Amino acid sequence: MKPAVEEVIRTLQDRYADRVSVSNAVREQHARGEGLATSLPPDAVVWPLDKHEVCAILALCNAHRVPVIAFGAGSSLEGHVSAPFGGICIDMSRMNAVVQVNAEDSDCVVQPGITREDLNAYLKGTGLFFPVDPGANATIGGMVSTRASGTTTIRYGSMAHNVQCLEVAMADGSLLRVGSRARKSSAGYDLVHLLTGSEGTLGVITEITLR
Ligand SMILES: Cc1cc2nc3c(=O)[nH]c(=O)nc-3n(C[C@H](O)[C@H](O)[C@H](O)COP(=O)(O)OP(=O)(O)OC[C@H]3O[C@@H](n4cnc5c(N)ncnc54)[C@H](O)[C@@H]3O)c2cc1C
Incomplete structure (x- = not known):
């Protein structure tokens, strides 16, 4: 893993604790939609609770030039949520009001x-x-x-x-x-x-x- 990605993940874990996951199972679950068989997992998944957290995550990743992938339900069919360059998957499912x-x-x-x-x-x-x-x-x-x-x-x-x-x-x-x-x-x-x-x-x- 690149040092920039490691630093971003450390900062996210400090900020959001158990709302950040680097487990293989979670990364695999976010690695593909319904249609593309190839698994291209992100380096970590984060679950923001509001718009301010989304903005803060984007600013952090942008400052370190780390890719981000937004994730809804993962039902898309053409590899939309795959992470060919790794990076941070922002799972939006907890912003559901x-x-x-x-x-x-x-x-x-x-x-x-x-x-x-x-x-x-x-x-x-x-x-x-x-x-x-x-x-x-x-x-x-x-x-x-x-x-x-x-x-x-x-x-x-x-x-x-x-x-x-x-x-x-x-x-x-x-x-x-x-x-x-x-x-x-x-x-x-x-x-x-x-x-x-x-x-x-x-x-x-x-x-x-x-x-
Ligand atoms: C059985 C089946 C039938 C389907 N039939 C049709 C159909 O008839 N017509 C049709 O149009 N589609 C169809 N689809 C595709 C469907 O439109 C998509 O699966 C759905 O819109 C994706 O929503 P999602 O929440 O699963 O998004 P995801 O799959 O999680 O993400 C889809 C894309 O949206 C981006 N994204 C997700 N959330 C955000 C956000 N908050 N901000 C910015 N970007 C975001 C992701 O990065 C990704 O690029 C079908 C899918 C299935 C599984």
């Missing part, structure tokens, strides 16, 4: 680690549901990042049509908000659609406003 439901406006704000089935269980009884269904019980963050579609897309659209705003942690640890809850808006560059489908290459999504 529903932040806000605006039933009158038919939108909601969620953390990226919530799965689509858990979101729909939460919405039951509100008169709303989240329609994008790729088959896998993927996280919303992973679905944004792969611009997922599915069996209901002809009627309800894909993730490209159902994401209104994003909060994203950039590589240097800064936080960016893009998009607007106002549907009638044509202001500025369309960064929501740039980030939707970017497969974790432009930043780590920390909050999503969904239609």
Whole structure:
């Protein structure tokens, strides 16, 4: 292991204790999605609990030029979560809260680690549901990042049509908000659609406003 990676892992262990793992079993579990047989494990896995921790992890890795890979449910099919150059896997599954439901406006704000089935269980009884269904019980963050579609897309659209705003942690640890809850808006560059489908290459999504 490179000294820079060792130093990053030591710092992460100091900060997050048992929310960092270097065990072979955990690294293997994060080494591939559902589709690629080749196992390319990260050097360590960390589970942040909020956006500030995500930013701090990114800033640390950036300062040491250590690769990072965001991880949702690991259900993607084309080697998205594999770590060909090692580095730190940021497992987003513990950031899984529903932040806000605006039933009158038919939108909601969620953390990226919530799965689509858990979101729909939460919405039951509100008169709303989240329609994008790729088959896998993927996280919303992973679905944004792969611009997922599915069996209901002809009627309800894909993730490209159902994401209104994003909060994203950039590589240097800064936080960016893009998009607007106002549907009638044509202001500025369309960064929501740039980030939707970017497969974790432009930043780590920390909050999503969904239609
Ligand atoms: C049986 C099956 C059927 C499928 N059918 C379809 C289909 O019909 N249509 C379709 O579009 N897809 C389909 N998929 C693929 C599906 O869209 C993806 O598996 C899913 O979107 C990935 O979500 P995940 O939470 O598992 O993400 P992961 O697999 O964990 O990650 C996927 C990508 O997103 C990145 N990522 C994850 N979380 C974040 C985050 N918070 N911020 C930034 N980047 C992040 C990862 O780095 C990775 O690049 C299918 C998958 C399966 C297993």
